[in-house]
Amino acid sequence: MSDMTMEQRLALDHYDVDAEPHIKVKAEACQGCDLRPCLYVCPAECFKLKDNRISFSYEGCLECGSCRIGCDRDAIEWSYPRAGFGISYEFG
Amino acid sequence: MSDGFEVIVVGAGPAGCAAAYSLARAGIEVLLVERAKFAGAKNVTGGVLYGSVLNGLMPEFWREAPVERRVHRHIISLLSEKSSVSIDYNTDGSGSPASAGYTVLRAKFDRWLAQKVEEAGGMVITGSRADDLIMEDGRIAGIVAGGDSIPAKVVIAADGVNSLLASKAGLGVGLSPGNVNQGVKEIISLPRQTIEDRFNVGADGGAAIHYLGFCTRGVHGGGFLYTNQESLSLGVVVQLRALIENRLRGVELLASFKEHPAVRELVKGGTTVEYSAHLVPAGGLRMVPRLFTDGMLVAGDAAALVLATGRALEGLNFALASGIAAAETVKLARDKGDFSRTGLSQYARLLGESFVLQDLSHFQRAPQFLDNPRLYSTYPDLACGLAGKVFEVDGQPKMTAWELAKAEMKGKVSLWQLVRDAMAARKTI
DSSP, rough: SSSHHHHHHHHHEEEEEEESSSSEEEEEHHTTSSSSSSSHHOOOEEEETTTTTTEEEOOOOOOHHHHEEEEEOOEEEEOOTTTOEEEESOOO | OOOEEEEEEOOOOOHHHHHHHHHTTOOOOEEOOOOSSTTTTTTTOOEEEEEHHHHSSSSTTTTTTOEEEEEEEEEHHHHHHOOOOEEEEEOOOOOOOOOEEEOHHHHHHHHHHHEEEHTTOOOOOOOOEEEEEEEETTEEEHHHHHHHEEEEEEEEEETTOOOOOHHTTTTOOOTTTEEEEEEEEEEOOOHHHHHHHTTTTOTTTEEEOOOOOOOOGGSEEEEEEEESSSSSEEEEEEEEEHHHTOOHHEEEEEEEETHHHHHHHHTOOOEEEEEEEEEEEGGGGGGGOOEEETTTTEOGGTOOOOOSSSEEEHHHHHHHHHHHHHHHHHHHHHHOOSSTTTTTTTTHHHHHHSSHHHHHHHHTTHHHHHTTTGGHHHHHHHHHHHHHHHHOOOSSOOHHHHHHHHHHHHOOOOOOOOOHHHHHHHHHH
């Protein structure tokens, strides 16, 4: 039940999207992961399950760090976006 | 490339700005580095700012600061699936503005704080990410930002909950799904007059509502609703482990919270204008790392200086106060010309003398208490169920309050368990 899709939510926010991703997912480390915390902890739903594999897109990242803490397989190479890139809140 | 500064502060949130402001005002050469395009642009709050600490640093700040509303109505609301029971504390708002609570929007508020740092003579660089620390003879001697090395005698890491600098210095917090909460929030735009009518608050007066129970589907966390000038901040804060174990998503909880009868009419007609998320350290004192090393101090969320008592997560004042203590420490160390860990050890003393470590110490068992699942399901359900029996007249012979309570508790919680939980609450929160 939601009054908005995630795409609609993220479209409310302002991003300067870098050409290079600031988060990388090591696909080999995801092999055999059944728990898949990333699907639940990412508030921007940047992680999706496609054909039983995790696909990741960094563009909508809210830079909260939940994925880096939630993943217990060390599959996420996490950093903040380069200076000047990423989310900019108007209200916060 | 740079001649360097006496002090570099990383992160222009309340901790970093308070530190840089104190230093700049004392005439100390300070650089405040912020990775966002402007200070506050990456920051989110799920809390109320209580004025006392900031008033000590900037007397009568509320006359100038972009605060939203002065909170004179505080509500705590327990939610079952369809009903709610609330405690509603309201005053006429005539109390001291110095100790009042203020709702703030961080993109505006932190930007103003950073501007105050500049006015005090500090240098503020936004759009610059501190990537690394300069290590020199085993001590921290500055930062590397955007490929430039910027030397300093001491670095204050106030770079937030995901502090990568603290980790690099070996002062990392050790975040885990069990000691960190995730907040997701919507800013819901509503006309000023509608807010004042709906929440029964005057012009510039505000309400703060904290929810417990069905807003998180009965798992470890809570909800909040704050009134801003022309918007509401509505959010849920949930322990990361609770999301993972219960296969829940913060955004789904937020969406159904918004539809709950206790909230629906309050946000009705509003337009969502922003969606945000942030983490909050919630592990209490046990989570606080070593706070300083040779050439570096850690302040605010980066050092997990957040108080979780179940009543609320209080972080803004802890950030401000730790930033001020870091600045005071630097001033003392500078007088002695000693920025080693010995010279900076006054930081532990100053924090220990302030409410920051005293509160964290006094409530050190709270995080463990708050892991009790009955707080988020059984008790809110019980309160709502009991209120339902008290307030609904069905034409049957009536029971005494005690008979009602016993009937409502049956099958949900034993009297023994209730007493044990109450005893634990008495000792911890």
